[in-house]
Amino acid sequence: MADEVIFEFLHMEMVAHTHREASKEEKDQCISKLEALGFRVGQSLIERFTKDCSRFKDELDTMKFLCKEFWNVVYKKQIDNLRTNHQGVYVLQDNKFKFLVQMSTGKQYMESAPKYLAFPCGMIRGALSNLGVNCIVTAEVSAMPACKFQIQIQRT
Amino acid sequence: MSRQSNRAGDPRKVNGELFTLTYGALVAQLMKDYENDEQVNKQLDRMGYNMGVRIIEDFLARANTGRCHDFREAADVIAKVAFKMYLGLTPVVSNWSAAGDEFSLLLESNPLTEFVELPPGHANLNYSAILCGVLRGALEMVQMDVDVKFVQDTLKGDNVTEIRLKFIKRLEDAVPVGED
Numbered sequence: 001m002a003d004e005v006i007f008e009f010l011h012m013e014m015v016a017h018t019h020r021e022a023s024k025e026e027k028d029q030c031i032s033k034l035e036a037l038g039f040r041v042g043q044s045l046i047e048r049f050t051k052d053c054s055r056f057k058d059e060l061d062t063m064k065f066l067c068k069e070f071w072n073v074v075y076k077k078q079i080d081n082l083r084t085n086h087q088g089v090y091v092l093q094d095n096k097f098k099f100l101v102q103m104s105t106g107k108q109y110m111e112s113a114p115k116y117l118a119f120p121c122g123m124i125r126g127a128l129s130n131l132g133v134n135c136i137v138t139a140e141v142s143a144m145p146a147c148k149f150q151i152q153i154q155r156t
Numbered sequence: 157m158s159r160q161s162n163r164a165g166d167p168r169k170v171n172g173e174l175f176t177l178t179y180g181a182l183v184a185q186l187m188k189d190y191e192n193d194e195q196v197n198k199q200l201d202r203m204g205y206n207m208g209v210r211i212i213e214d215f216l217a218r219a220n221t222g223r224c225h226d227f228r229e230a231a232d233v234i235a236k237v238a239f240k241m242y243l244g245l246t247p248v249v250s251n252w253s254a255a256g257d258e259f260s261l262l263l264e265s266n267p268l269t270e271f272v273e274l275p276p277g278h279a280n281l282n283y284s285a286i287l288c289g290v291l292r293g294a295l296e297m298v299q300m301d302v303d304v305k306f307v308q309d310t311l312k313g314d315n316v317t318e319i320r321l322k323f324i325k326r327l328e329d330a331v332p333v334g335e336d
Contacts, residue, residue, distance in 0.1 A: 007174065
């Protein structure tokens with residue numbers, strides 16, 4: 001069991017490193033690189049978390065697992081609000097997202113928020129992909145440190 | 157089976173698998189990005205250094221250990237307090253040099269390498285190089301210039317993981333360039 005600051009610093013350093021090493025032309029790849037890292041972690045984590053679980057009833061059941069158990073293990077809290085339009089779009093709202101709480105709450109650092117959300121988005125996508133749900137995950141911040149993750153299921 | 161099992165545990169501890177897997181993904185990514193193992197070691201060490209510089213503040217704020225008077229005392233605090241607090245393990249301090257300026261930390265298990273096997277052809281990779289960087293960075297912030305390196309690594313077939321720390325000099329506070 002590692003201390004949570006270690007994990008937070010490791011994540012900060014991953015973000016910093018990715019942006020430091022990228023040349024001007026590659027700047028737009030940083031986000032996708034971090035997302036890919038998250039994807040890999042999410043995939044392997046969900047396998048370990050669900051090994052003693054019974055089969056999920058449906059998609060909503062899967063989402064609930066993600067919001068409660070998965071979030072609890074990774075961020076030490078549950079998602080504050082889960083909404084869906086029942087047509088394959090789910091919105092997960094976290095009012096105090098762990099990677100954003102250290103940032104100033106004003107508008108000042110709004111631009112840098114996406115850097116810190118790529119890895120978490122990737123983790124969600126990785127976890128769901130290993131549960132057989134293909135999706136696109138995006139994040140949106142309107143007021144720090146709250147954050148909304150939108151999951152769009154791809155059905156083809 | 158119930159899904160409501162409480163895996164959260166200690167609120168200040170993060171799930172060990174999450175940490176180990178994240179670090180693993182990072183190293184794998186670096187291996188892809190850089191041509192050789194040396195480069196990867198260097199990058200990991202640098203990231204560790206940046207983490208160490210921050211960790212020391214957290215450590216001093218939380219650990220309440222007070223000032224260390226010599227390198228031996230510092231070694232004990234690193235092994236028994238810092239490693240315990242951050243990684244949940246206590247390495248053995250041993251192999252002191254006669255002059256008392258060099259010692260080894262022996263780790264029986266290393267949480268970073270829990271699911272790891274080194275593929276052949278990477279004899280030069282120090283998988284856990286980030287630890288060296290963290291130690292170096294943290295000690296530098298308390299005025300100790302220390303050289304940290306891996307001597308043995310269980311990943312490479314050794315029985316134990318050994319990190320060697322060598323005290324180089326005490327850093328004096330320097331006035332920033334351009335100020336009198």
